Amino acid sequence: MIQIEGNKCDFCGCCVGVCPVDCIEVMESIIEIDDEICIDCDLCVFICPIDVLSSVATATI
Amino acid sequence: MWQQQQFDCIVVGGGPAGTTFAQVASRGGLSVLVLEKDRDIGMPVRCGEAISDKGLRYFHDPDPRWIQSTIDRIKLTAPNGTEIEFDLNDKGYILDRRIFDYDLAHMAVQEGAMVVTKAYVNGLIIDNDMVCGVKGNYLNTPFEIQAKFVIGADGVESRVGRWGGLRTQVKLKDMESGIQKTVSGIEVQSNKFEFYLSREWAPGGYLWVFPKGNKSANIGLAISGYYAKEGKSAQKFLDEFLQWKYPECSVLTTVVGGIPVDKTLKCMVADGLMLVGDAAHTVNPMTGGGISSGMMSGMAAAETAIELLHNKKEPTRANLNSYEKKWRKLRGKKHEKYYRIKEAIFRFDDDDLNRIADGIAAVKEEDRSLRKLFSIAVSKKPTLLIDVMRLFTGL
Ligand SMILES: Cc1cc2nc3c(=O)[nH]c(=O)nc-3n(C[C@H](O)[C@H](O)[C@H](O)COP(=O)(O)OP(=O)(O)OC[C@H]3O[C@@H](n4cnc5c(N)ncnc54)[C@H](O)[C@@H]3O)c2cc1C
Ligand code: SF4
Numbered sequence: 001m002i003q004i005e006g007n008k009c010d011f012c013g014c015c016v017g018v019c020p021v022d023c024i025e026v027m028e029s030i031i032e033i034d035d036e037i038c039i040d041c042d043l044c045v046f047i048c049p050i051d052v053l054s055s056v057a058t059a060t061i
Numbered sequence: 062m063w064q065q066q067q068f069d070c071i072v073v074g075g076g077p078a079g080t081t082f083a084q085v086a087s088r089g090g091l092s093v094l095v096l097e098k099d100r101d102i103g104m105p106v107r108c109g110e111a112i113s114d115k116g117l118r119y120f121h122d123p124d125p126r127w128i129q130s131t132i133d134r135i136k137l138t139a140p141n142g143t144e145i146e147f148d149l150n151d152k153g154y155i156l157d158r159r160i161f162d163y164d165l166a167h168m169a170v171q172e173g174a175m176v177v178t179k180a181y182v183n184g185l186i187i188d189n190d191m192v193c194g195v196k197g198n199y200l201n202t203p204f205e206i207q208a209k210f211v212i213g214a215d216g217v218e219s220r221v222g223r224w225g226g227l228r229t230q231v232k233l234k235d236m237e238s239g240i241q242k243t244v245s246g247i248e249v250q251s252n253k254f255e256f257y258l259s260r261e262w263a264p265g266g267y268l269w270v271f272p273k274g275n276k277s278a279n280i281g282l283a284i285s286g287y288y289a290k291e292g293k294s295a296q297k298f299l300d301e302f303l304q305w306k307y308p309e310c311s312v313l314t315t316v317v318g319g320i321p322v323d324k325t326l327k328c329m330v331a332d333g334l335m336l337v338g339d340a341a342h343t344v345n346p347m348t349g350g351g352i353s354s355g356m357m358s359g360m361a362a363a364e365t366a367i368e369l370l371h372n373k374k375e376p377t378r379a380n381l382n383s384y385e386k387k388w389r390k391l392r393g394k395k396h397e398k399y400y401r402i403k404e405a406i407f408r409f410d411d412d413d414l415n416r417i418a419d420g421i422a423a424v425k426e427e428d429r430s431l432r433k434l435f436s437i438a439v440s441k442k443p444t445l446l447i448d449v450m451r452l453f454t455g456l
């Protein structure tokens with residue numbers, strides 16, 4: 001799962017451009033990631049210029 | 062109200078590519094609606110704002126209100142600190158894109174286009190595989206509008222293309238992760254583009270200092286996604302540079318953004334849909350400059366839209382093909398060459414860059430012809446010759 005850190009995001013859309021499954025939505029000042037679709041590839045984490053995103057392990061049952 | 066109207070074209074995104082499309086298409090007699098999700102056209106400015114005189118003049122005579130500084134010289138700094146300076150053949154400018162982008166939108170409106178801000182597009186209307194409108198949200202109210210064509214000018218995100226079935230995702234290695242600070246209170250020469258090249262400063266990209274007059278400058282860098290993977294973000298690289306070079310500066314603005322330094326999309330159109338600008342990967346992959354090339358693609362797409370509507374032809378993929386052909390002739394083919402140069406430069410490490418820079422620095426400025434510079438580069442890094450051969454043979 002990808003975690004979005006507080007209000008750090010600048011809404012530039014760079015992460016959207018590399019996401020292979022189009023599960024990131026950046027509106028004027030809102031960013032949302034659809035965890036149901038996300039495949040945890042971490043490309044968005046690498047490309048974000050200001051370290052807004054991080055990958056967190058999800059508990060498996 | 063625009064929500065109740067029908068348009069020939071709906072443009073998603075009010076950047077230079079989208080508003081240039083709108084201006085040219087409206088002038089050609091088409092009804093055009095531009096939907097921009099942000100509250101202001103031209104803001105925030107996610108750009109170093111550099112443009113060549115030729116690139117700007119292709120569309121407009123430079124308006125003094127757009128120009129923050131005029132550039133006629135370049136300074137390159139190599140990893141070991143060697144500095145190389147030379148005059149530009151074609152002068153360049155640092156624009157004020159807040160005013161420039163705004164004026165482009167204004168010109169489109171004067172030709173008859175309608176521009177709406179705070180209008181977020183979140184899907185396409187597709188009928189029998191033909192894109193025929195957009196869905197979105199304006200001030201918390203959903204809307205759906207029909208049109209004969211939809212133009213995806215939505216920049217680096219390029220989701221409109223994806224919704225229309227085009228493969229617009231940028232590979233990590235071809236996305237540059239960029240950040241820029243507009244700083245004030247520094248000594249900087251107002252006629253010079255400054256570039257810093259090193260894996261230490263900006264791996265897989267470069268760092269720029271673009272003067273904006275009055276002791277201020279855009280200082281930014283972009284690093285390749287390939288290196289961003291190693292865990293040090295663009296922001297960390299820039300903060301280190303500023304701390305080293307301009308520790309006393311005041312930061313007036315910080316912006317970030319992605320730059321797709323890729324070949325233009327193989328497929329820029331689908332039934333009822335054309336992509337322009339960053340959305341179609343029209344940035345010059347070697348320099349990362351995308352203002353004038355984005356505008357050029359907007360203009361070419363508009364010409365195609367005008368031709369089709371005037372000749373009463375359907376906007377099928379096959380008919381829209383003429384836009385792709387125009388683009389390839391204008392810039393697409395060149396950009397494929399620039400992409401291969403980018404790939405060759407990408408392989409240079411700091412030792413290669415130092416050797417080349419030291420070789421060039423030893424030559425008097427007036428003797429620095431391109432041929433001379435090239436032969437120095439090759440003698441300092443013989444494998445460059447192989448890369449260049451590859452470049453010209455397309456291997
Ligand atoms: C840090 C940085 C420095 C740069 N420096 C330079 C430079 O010095 N010179 C140069 O030539 N180029 C530079 N570029 C590249 C240049 O900024 C772009 O190539 C150029 O802005 C592309 O224009 P465009 O119209 O295609 O897209 P954009 O200018 O990105 O416009 C796209 C617009 O679409 C809107 N949008 C996106 N999705 C939606 C949606 N769903 N609904 C409604 N609206 C939407 C966005 O809000 C945006 O306003 C730089 C880029 C960056 C990131
Ligand atoms: S981890 Fe991969 S799939 Fe998930 S949001 Fe980021 S880029 Fe998209």
Ligand code: SF4
Pocket residue numbers: 008009010011012013014015016026031047048049050051052053317
């Ligand atoms: S790349 Fe970073 S700053 Fe840009 S929209 Fe994504 S999370 Fe926000």
